[in-house]
Amino acid sequence: MAARSGPSPSKRSKTSSGQPRIEQFFHVAGAVKVDHLPSGSLAQVAGPVEIIDVDLFEDLDAFAPSRIKEAQESIDYPLTLRRQEIGVTSSGSGSTAPSFSPLDVDPLLYDPESQKWSFSATPYALLSHAFVTLARTRSRNVILNCLTNVLRTILVKDPNSLLPALYLLSNSLGPPYESVELGIGPSVISQAIQQISGLSNVALKKLGNSLGDPGDVAFAAKSKVRTLVPHAPLLIPGVYKVLLDISQMKGSGATKQKQNLVSKLLLSAHGEDTRYLVRTLSQNLRVGAVRTSMLVALARAVSLTPPKEHAGVDSNYYVSTQIRLASRQPGGDSVNALKSELVATFTQAEKLLRRVYVKHPSYEHIATGILTVGLGGLENAVALTLGIPLHPTLGSPMRSLDQIYNLLGDQPFSAEFKYDGQRAQIHGMVGEDGGISVKIFSRHLEDMTSKYPDIIALVEHLLDSSPTLTSFILDSEIVAIDPETDKVKSFQELSNRARKNVQLTDIRIAVGVYAFDVMYLNGQSLLEEPFRKRRGVLRSFFLPFTPERSGVARLSHVESCESAAGREAIIEFWEKAVGSSCEGLMIKLLDGNENIAIEDIPKKKTKSRRKPLPATYEPDKRTAAWLKLKKDYVDGIGDSFDLVPIGAWHGSGRKAEWWSPVLLALWDPESGQFVAICKCMSGFTDAFYKSLNERYSLTESPGMCSKISQWECSTGGYRPDVYFKPSEVWEIRGADITLSPISVAARGNASSDRGLSIRFPRFIRAREDKSLEQASNPDFLVRVWKNQQSRGTGKEGNDEGDLLDVDLSDQDAASEVDSDDLD
Structure with missing residues (x-):
């Protein structure tokens, strides 16, 4: 999560620090400021902690998984005030907690007014209701429907909550260029849970060992809490403001202040709120709402539910009443035509929002623009802006100069040192x-x-x-x-x-x-x-x-x-790059505007077609107008992979004290989870192994390493001894891609019953410049495999063959440093 900082002028000028983010948003959008929010939104996170009844659990099966119940029953809770003796209402199931209708229905059939509450702002329980729905599915359609319906509800009933809802749904507090960090460690969360539950250290640790996930631990502990006076439900703007307050606490006493605010949030939480508040604080929501899904859902929500002053305007972006009515009718040519128009309208809105976001990645400015000028004026209102970074253009990896010439033909290009x-x-x-x-x-x-x-x-x-x-x-x-x-x-x-x-x-x-x-x-x-x-x-x-x-x-x-200058000159230039300290070449189309044959590899079949390659700057796109040829692409499988460590086994022999091998995974944007692809135990130095143990320690870093799987990862047939929290990206190279009965990566693309894996993977370096969502995906893996097959170098068999454990001296330096280099 990120820290907010304003523009950084040089020593020659000073800039005033603007209003706080949420206050600035509300001011622009014409809504009340945060410091004037209704008392119900913040009152429940202020004031003294009340007397807690930690009596035995009652009716637990109605709202908790069986494993949570078993864990709770194995713990001796302190007995203070009994519920039946005082007659108080459970804060976990009190009458003030709102209930909601399903969110996973077709947005065209969903009525935002069906969600009822009597509060001045959107209750946080609506988000936790959405999180529960998202956590139960891997279907992209269900995920998009749920997110779309949540955002539609907020647009209709409480537009002021749109910005904080977008950040909370995406598990962030601000845009990536603002370094807003909560700065909360596992100990702060554990102490807060202990404070509001009355559990001893031993009991809380026992619960943690049984459940693993901090959110599940908090839910189990909080479900037993009873308060003398029921708390009003948490509201989205209030929760977001408290998280911002926590991120700004620095210096002496900040840890205790953060713990107190976390305790008050948890004490005021109802039901599933507790689980997802703690997962938010732990930066591990465990739901499939990634950036792409959020943008698509926001586009569809606004398209279906435009702000009233923009309804009927910009028809290319907004769904008409005729389409809404037709979508509810049985099939027929006219109805199907209107449904096609619906898809076209959604597509227009989604493309617009993506174009805006990659040039100006700020939810607060986009939300303000939606509420003030609508979709039609959004691209002008939220444009490329100095001081706000745009997503960079990315290069597509190529294997050889021959491949590049086959692709570009006689189109003029420039070769540049990388x-x-x-x-x-x-x-x-x-x-x-x-x-x-x-x-x-x-x-x-x-x-x-x-x-x-x-x-x-x-x-x-x-x-x-x-x-x-x-x-x-x-x-x-x-x-x-x-x-x-x-x-x-x-x-x-x-x-x-x-x-x-x-x-x-x-x-x-x-x-x-x-x-x-x-x-x-x-x-x-x-x-x-x-x-x-x-x-x-x-x-x-x-x-x-x-x-x-x-x-x-x-x-x-x-x-x-x-x-x-001719092909010979380019070959000579490539040889100069190979002999220098640079990584290779970048090949950039100079003019574009021509139809160039490219290989388009969808998921289930391969086809060749011609499409235009513009030489414009394409933010956040891995375009064929920018091609990269790196020195290490001429060996082995050529392409390197950016993979995420998600688990490990206990080492043996000399490595008995270290994690080795390490389980690596691709990022699958469709399912919103990491998918295991191979084990890796080559390319590491002793110093790297030591630092790996420090980062992923079962004793020192309980939030990073666990004996049970608690993060959104699919391990297929791999059964590691421990699981890592996905938190870093490594560059990996290997001998070739092979079909594997153990890996589920890209299963169904290369074989109906086997996935793909990397044989003899070797660690090259860490990639701090890449986010987890920028790790290699199954589509890229399939593309490399198909290229390999076309050259006749593919190998069948089990990827669990001999794992090489080689320490080459020329790789030691690369193994011991973190990399911030280009993609």
Whole structure:
């Protein structure tokens, strides 16, 4: 979860800190501010903790899984005040807790008014009701229906809760470029549960060992709690504000303050609220609502339930009354035609929202735009903006220059060095007062401005020295360099720099900025311009610069070679890349607008078709107009995979004290879970094994490692000794892809009863620049396998064959560092 920070101007200017996020949203949307919310939304999380009755469980089967009941019955709870002696109402099942109609129905048949409550804002129980529905399904349709209906209900009954609901549903507190972190460890949550339940340390630990998941533990403990005075249900804006308050608590006494707020939240929770509040606090909701699903659901919700002032306007985006009525009727040609129109309307709205989000990934600005200007005006209201990162264009991996020429034919392209550094999106602007603001974002959109004061100094120089340059957004690679020789250093050198709040006087490793694209210049977006024009603008406005003083980064253009120079020149350029310290080449189409034959591999069949390849900048797309050819693609299976560790076995022999092998998984966006693909025990150093044990310890880090499966992972036939919380991405290479009776990854694509696995996988490095959802997916695995089969190199058999355990000295450095390099 993220920390909020405003723009980071350079030392020449100061910017005022804006209103708090939720307050700013409500102000723009014309709603009440948070500090004026009705008392019912916040009162229940304030005030003293009340007397708790921890009597024996009654009617537990009505709302808890059998394993929770068994765990509870095995614990001796302290006996204080008996319910029958006092006659109080259970906070877990009191009469004030609202109930809701099903959310997983077809949105066209769903009536938002069917959800009844008498509160001034949306109760948090509506979200927990949705979470319960989502947790019970892997169906994408059911997930989308549930999310769509929740958001429709809020749009109709309480638009003020839209923004906090979007963040709570997506298990975040803010956009990725704002570092809002709760900063709550497992001990804070455990102590809060103990405080409101009256359980002893031994009893709570016993419950935790039995159930594993912190949410299940809290639910089991809270289900026994009785209060003298029933609490009003939690409301969505109140819960969100409390979480923001927790994220802002720093310094001495902050831990105790956080614990008190968590305790008050849990004490006021009803039923399933407890389970999902704790999972939110633990950053592990265990539901299938990923970013793509959220955007689709929001688009459909607004399309079906537009704000009243926009109803009937922008018909391309809003579902008509005629379609609503027809969708309820039996089939027929006219009805089917209208249903096709419904699909087209949904598609238009979904594409619009995706276009807006990848250029401006802020739920608060999008929610404000929806409520104020509607879908028709959203793209203008929420446009590419300085200081807010857009998702970068991604390159498609290729195996050889022959493959690239077969794909692009005689279309002109540029081959560029792919430097081994950290991808950076640099924003610079001269304000009306003459002050300069600078922001630097990673590939993962995280704000890393404070890490590079020398690049801030470079941007100040660029804007000071050019009267025609007032604002820009650059795409670039930050590379460690030797300031005496200008020689490019390895990524390992760059990784030795401090990550935050670096001072110019503390810099020991100089860096250079290798600019390769410009997306915005002097108030104008260049995203729709072809790469040839964007590159021309880059070379005209951003001349190479070598500073005369230390403390300022240098600026260079990426080294490149044009296809017009001939194939021999490109081959020579590739050989130069192979012999240098860079990773390989990026091949970029210069003009586009031609139909180029590409291989389109759907899930169940392969077909070849021609489609246009624009040379425009395509945020968040792995486009065929940008192709990457890395040095390691010429060996083995060629493509490397970005996989997530989700479990491990106890090592043996020399590795008896470590986790080895480690179970790795793909990310499956369709099911919203991680799918195991292979074991890995090669490429690790002793130092890496030691750090792995520290990160995933059964004793020291109870929230990261468990003896029972408690995270959204499908392990197929693998049965690891322990399960890891998915939390990091590793780059893996292997010998080939094989059919496996154990793996369920991509099962049904290559074989009806077998999945795909990687033979002889080897760890290359960690990928801190990639989020979990950016890990390799089953479609990519299938594509690599099909390419392998077409070359006749595929192997049948069990991937559980001989696992190589080789420690090559030339891989030691890569194994011991974390990587922030380009995709």
